[in-house]
Amino acid sequence: MSGARPRLVPYARRLWSRRHFVTAFATARLTAQYSRSRLGQLWQVLTPLLNAAVYYLVFGELMNTKDGVDDYVPFLVTGVFVWSFTQNTLMTGARAISGNLGLVRALHFPRAALPVSYALLQLQQLLASLGVLAAILLCCGQPPRLSWLLAAPALALQTVFATGLSLVLARLAARTPDLAQLLPFVLRTWMYASGVMWSMAHLLRDDSVPAGVRVLLEANPAAVHLSLMRYALIDGYGTAGLPPHAWALAAGWALAAGLGGFVYFWQAEERYGRG
Template identity: 45%
Template sequence: MAQMAVADSDTGLAPQEVARRNGLTAAGRLPSLPEYTRQLWSYRHFITAFANAKVTASLGTTRLGMLWQVLTPLINAGVYYVIFGVLINTKRGVDNFIAYLCIGVFIFGFTQSVVQAGSNSIISHLGLIRALHFPRASIPISITLVEVRNIIVSMIVLMVIVFASGEPLTVEWLLIIPALILQATFNAGLAMFVARLASKVHDVRQLIPYIMRIWMYGSAVLYPVTNFTDHLHGWKLTVVEANPLLVFIELIRHALMENVQLAGTPMRLWTEAVAWTVVVGLGGYVYFWRGEKGYGRG
């Protein structure tokens, strides 16, 4: 600081100009969005390593290890099939209800897992945040990568189920790749949004399970999507069918199943999926970036 003052008095330059010429920045300054993005890219190896460590830590103490990534959605699908497909008989109107139900459970579970983990991502890593300097978005992005890895394993099992239930293997199955990329980007934005929100309002974490349960019931996971057209009309039907999770689930059903009735035309579903990905993916990223300097304080 003494040298800075001397330089300032000797050159007659403003302190801000002297700092700029010496590569100094204000403490606690929020980087611009492009600068923040470049920082994240430079930490890509840390993000990958952190994601791998999360997988090892979560599964290393269990006897079945990574099998739980497959067993959990399978058990859920089995329970839902007995309750909704057999007892309540919601399978009416769907020729292959097993494939229909499993797709809904697996794809919804992808987003559900990201949201639940994202809501805890900042709060549960305060020690790391306070000890080290790195872009805080690395944490929710790492969590999203963990769930991307899980859904890849789960999709292999899902495709076996769909094929074994009688669906033919077609070139349209390749459409699951762009659909999952869009959903993963959507999930990352959602994870960053709930991460910042939950870090400011801790009670949000208690509401997440109820919100996700309601969201599941509104995403035609457990019953035919035709139930919406049977009971809703006009703007109400439009709003319900624009549900982003319903859109992603319907895209996977369109890719893996033949003769399945969808909530809209494939072109409309793809358009809505891209729109939701841009809005939530970019919006969640910007929202999280705006709170970058506040994480770990207080």
């Protein structure tokens, strides 16, 4: 690849023209990911379900975080499925360049196609899991309702946000591979601060929480996405579970991360695979 960085708009157009490559790459990776396991792609569903079971035992029962949370099982399972999508998108995105150096050095294509492909892969996995999530909601007395349609725009905003952040991590990890080893600890901390296993609304009603901490928790993009999905899918979650201006916050985070991440990644386009 030439040393000159391509211009941003033509670069975006080239990436769009390679959308079939992005889709094919994501599908191939998805098929190969579980090819050596007996249960195959069932692990797409089993992994978040097993995580939810562990979190229910540790947090719901032993730490009693289910106290005061109506329909805790749908609350928890929705949170785990949605958080797993964000976490896996960032983890795979961080290795998109550093883990595909042979492909990067051998072929000429927009390098952003790799982290975008991995984000699409995780979206495909989540969509395959939503049927199981819907079945769990039905078994827990959550019948289908019109608000379920709100899950589509909520998921779209979350996908743009996670993809933009994965582009940032892909560039950083391309130069500092050790970042991929540190990332799980950062994500675990973020998960605990996002209300995956406990009610953020209950904490924010606590007067002992400092005002600055309250603002940070309400603006936390992961917590906002969780709240929107729970509001859409769980009857009785109500607007009390949503932070103020939740949709505006989600849209703002999606725009900032999506556009900012794309530009940040593009700025180092000519350096990927070198050195």
